[in-house]
Amino acid sequence: MSSFSTDGKSEKSLVKMVSIEKWFGKVHALEGIDFEVRCSEVVGLVGDNGAGKSTLIKVLSGYHLADKGEIYFEGKKVNIASSLHARKLGIETVYQEQALAPNLSISRNIFMGREPVRSLGFMDKKSMDRESMKALQSIGLHLRSPDALITMLSGGERQGVAIARALHFKAKLVILDEPTIALSVREARQVLEFIKQLKREGISVIFITHNLYHVFPSADRFVVLTRGEKIADIQKKDTSIDDLFELIVKPPSHN
Amino acid sequence: MVTNKKDKEKMPSGVAVAGRAKKLLNLFSYQAVGTLLVFLALILVFIFFTPHHLFVDPRNIKALAKLTPDLGIVALGVGMLMISGEFDLSVSTVLPFSSYIFVLLLRAGINPVFSLFMAMGVGALLGLLNGLITVKGHIPSFIATLGTMMFWRGVLYVHSRMWPIGIRAYFPAGSSFEHVLIGEIGGVVPAQVIWFVVFALILGVVLHFHKFGNWVYATGDNKEAARAMGINTDRVKTICFMIVGTLSGFVGVMQLLRLGSFAATQGLGFELKAIAASVVGGTSLMGGIGSIAGIFWGALTIQILENGLILMRVPVFGISAFIGLAVILFVVLNTYMRRRMMMMR
Ligand SMILES: Nc1ncnc2c1ncn2[C@@H]1O[C@H](COP(=O)(O)OP(=O)(O)OP(=O)(O)O)[C@@H](O)[C@H]1O
Ligand SMILES: [Mg+2]
Numbered sequence: 072m073s074s075f076s077t078d079g080k081s082e083k084s085l086v087k088m089v090s091i092e093k094w095f096g097k098v099h100a101l102e103g104i105d106f107e108v109r110c111s112e113v114v115g116l117v118g119d120n121g122a123g124k125s126t127l128i129k130v131l132s133g134y135h136l137a138d139k140g141e142i143y144f145e146g147k148k149v150n151i152a153s154s155l156h157a158r159k160l161g162i163e164t165v166y167q168e169q170a171l172a173p174n175l176s177i178s179r180n181i182f183m184g185r186e187p188v189r190s191l192g193f194m195d196k197k198s199m200d201r202e203s204m205k206a207l208q209s210i211g212l213h214l215r216s217p218d219a220l221i222t223m224l225s226g227g228e229r230q231g232v233a234i235a236r237a238l239h240f241k242a243k244l245v246i247l248d249e250p251t252i253a254l255s256v257r258e259a260r261q262v263l264e265f266i267k268q269l270k271r272e273g274i275s276v277i278f279i280t281h282n283l284y285h286v287f288p289s290a291d292r293f294v295v296l297t298r299g300e301k302i303a304d305i306q307k308k309d310t311s312i313d314d315l316f317e318l319i320v321k322p323p324s325h326n
Numbered sequence: 327m328v329t330n331k332k333d334k335e336k337m338p339s340g341v342a343v344a345g346r347a348k349k350l351l352n353l354f355s356y357q358a359v360g361t362l363l364v365f366l367a368l369i370l371v372f373i374f375f376t377p378h379h380l381f382v383d384p385r386n387i388k389a390l391a392k393l394t395p396d397l398g399i400v401a402l403g404v405g406m407l408m409i410s411g412e413f414d415l416s417v418s419t420v421l422p423f424s425s426y427i428f429v430l431l432l433r434a435g436i437n438p439v440f441s442l443f444m445a446m447g448v449g450a451l452l453g454l455l456n457g458l459i460t461v462k463g464h465i466p467s468f469i470a471t472l473g474t475m476m477f478w479r480g481v482l483y484v485h486s487r488m489w490p491i492g493i494r495a496y497f498p499a500g501s502s503f504e505h506v507l508i509g510e511i512g513g514v515v516p517a518q519v520i521w522f523v524v525f526a527l528i529l530g531v532v533l534h535f536h537k538f539g540n541w542v543y544a545t546g547d548n549k550e551a552a553r554a555m556g557i558n559t560d561r562v563k564t565i566c567f568m569i570v571g572t573l574s575g576f577v578g579v580m581q582l583l584r585l586g587s588f589a590a591t592q593g594l595g596f597e598l599k600a601i602a603a604s605v606v607g608g609t610s611l612m613g614g615i616g617s618i619a620g621i622f623w624g625a626l627t628i629q630i631l632e633n634g635l636i637l638m639r640v641p642v643f644g645i646s647a648f649i650g651l652a653v654i655l656f657v658v659l660n661t662y663m664r665r666r667m668m669m670m671r
């Protein structure tokens with residue numbers, strides 16, 4: 072089911088979610104969402120608090136199971152049942168709630184859950200250290216030691232570590248849930264640089280944020296959610312920051 | 327120390343050696359320097375202030391060496407479990423329970439080696455149960471294991487009627503089994519010490535070098551992140567509970583042999599002392615922080631504190647006050663040092 076987009080860019084579809092529904096008890100968090108990301112495309116996923124952005128990407132990353140709907144990855148129908156499964160497909164997520172263990176070292180974090188081993192499951196610390204530094208450098212982050220604990224890093228550097236992890240594991244799609252939240256201006260700019268670097272490496276990105284000034288220069292396309300519904304799906308050239316802002320604050324059409 | 331060629335090319339060998347030495351030091355002292363220092367200070371204090379310097383009397387040292395591993399081995403397991411973010415209060419029941427199973431099997435004429443494995447197996451099963459109740463029931467392990475502690479203690483007290491059971495009738499003195507568990511190497515070093523060191527080394531290697539160790543830290547430090555990275559945190563915790571149970575079972579039998587008789591009150595108070603040892607050793611009550619070296623020194627510190635105070639004729643309840651004070655001081659100190667470290671960034 073590899074579809075080509077019709078807007079002239081004609082890039083291959085990487086992931087396509089069709090009519091996704093999700094309930095939390097009585098809360099209808101996702102009301103039949105269609106969502107697509109193409110190869111090396113940066114999609115800005117925006118919407119007000121509680122719109123369902125995090126829920127949507129958690130379905131994609133295997134954290135939540137959808138109650139209804141289908142997911143196609145590289146044209147094949149997939150049933151993403153766990154985060155491990157998602158990671159095997161090449162979907163890496165940097166969650167809004169820090170996806171790092173603060174008291175563990177950088178290299179232990181980068182390889183968390185997928186440690187390279189020598190024999191009998193003993194970690195290959197040398198290769199962990201070397202590969203960590205390499206991954207960090209590839210996104211332009213130069214840290215002193217792979218043994219530094221995450222707590223000692225700045226917020227921007229932490230996001231860098233999480234993104235470097237995605238890069239190292241040959242992610243095809245990196246999902247960033249509010250990666251610039253609570254960061255200083257300089258740190259946020261650093262994270263935006265990381266995102267550009269990912270795009271240059273041919274990796275698709277879903278970028279969730281409330282800050283349109285952060286997402287607008289980085290993204291190719293925008294998807295706007297409001298209370299569990301998709302109300303817009305626009306190329307950058309067809310919109311502006313002001314338009315997007317209007318869409319986000321506009322009450323849902325059926326109200 | 328040998329430096330390989332690659333490193334030499336990159337940096338002056340002196341720096342490389344210093345780097346390696348520092349790494350090695352880090353390994354053995356990771357979060358344990360403070361504990362080690364206090365441990366040494368305590369020894370000095372007790373050497374000078376116990377009457378007739380009784381503390382360093384060879385008989386006292388030997389008694390300590392036989393006694394300390396009981397708490398120490400249990401604490402290793404409890405501390406590792408705490409790093410994964412959970413508690414186990416039931417050790418003080420699992421220990422005599424396993425000891426009881428061992429005695430019953432022995433009385434039924436079953437081979438002691440097999441009985442030992444059965445006792446450890448029962449410990450592991452009780453640990454498995456603790457784990458399952460905690461992770462499947464989504465309840466705090468502090469409560470879950472408080473429940474199992476009281477439940478199994480009740481079962482044990484009723485079934486054993488709290489009667490002591492001497493083992494000599496079923497078990498010849500001086501058997502090789504006994505030698506391996508509680509003998510003395512060269513007539514000097516009690517086997518218990520060797521077991522303590524062996525368990526510490528095994529758990530240390532697993533915790534610090536094996537990928538499972540990384541999962542334990544990750545689970546305790548940030549469970550959500552660990553889950554998101556594909557680590558089965560429920561399984562990691564359950565395995566840690568089983569390790570605690572197995573170690574408690576082993577200690578139950580080891581202590582039984584030393585005492586020569588089963589007592590339903592074996593291990594009473596170990597649940598809190600093991601936590602105290604872990605905390606004194608730098609283990610965080612929130613999980614994710616700690617080291618086997620720290621827990622090792624922590625257990626020694628708690629035991630020596632108790633022993634020294636007894637020798638100084640501090641009344642029993644007074645000792646409890648001192649241990650309580652020590653725990654609080656250590657937590658305050660550790661928290662302060664960690665804060666300092668954070669501010670240094
Ligand atoms: N685990 C959960 N259990 C119950 N309800 C949930 C859960 N996760 C999300 N919800 C609900 O689902 C709806 C969508 O939440 P979601 O976190 O996806 O919003 P969001 O768009 O990411 O918001 P924000 O911008 O504030 O992060 C909200 O009403 C929220 O309360
Ligand atoms: Mg969110």
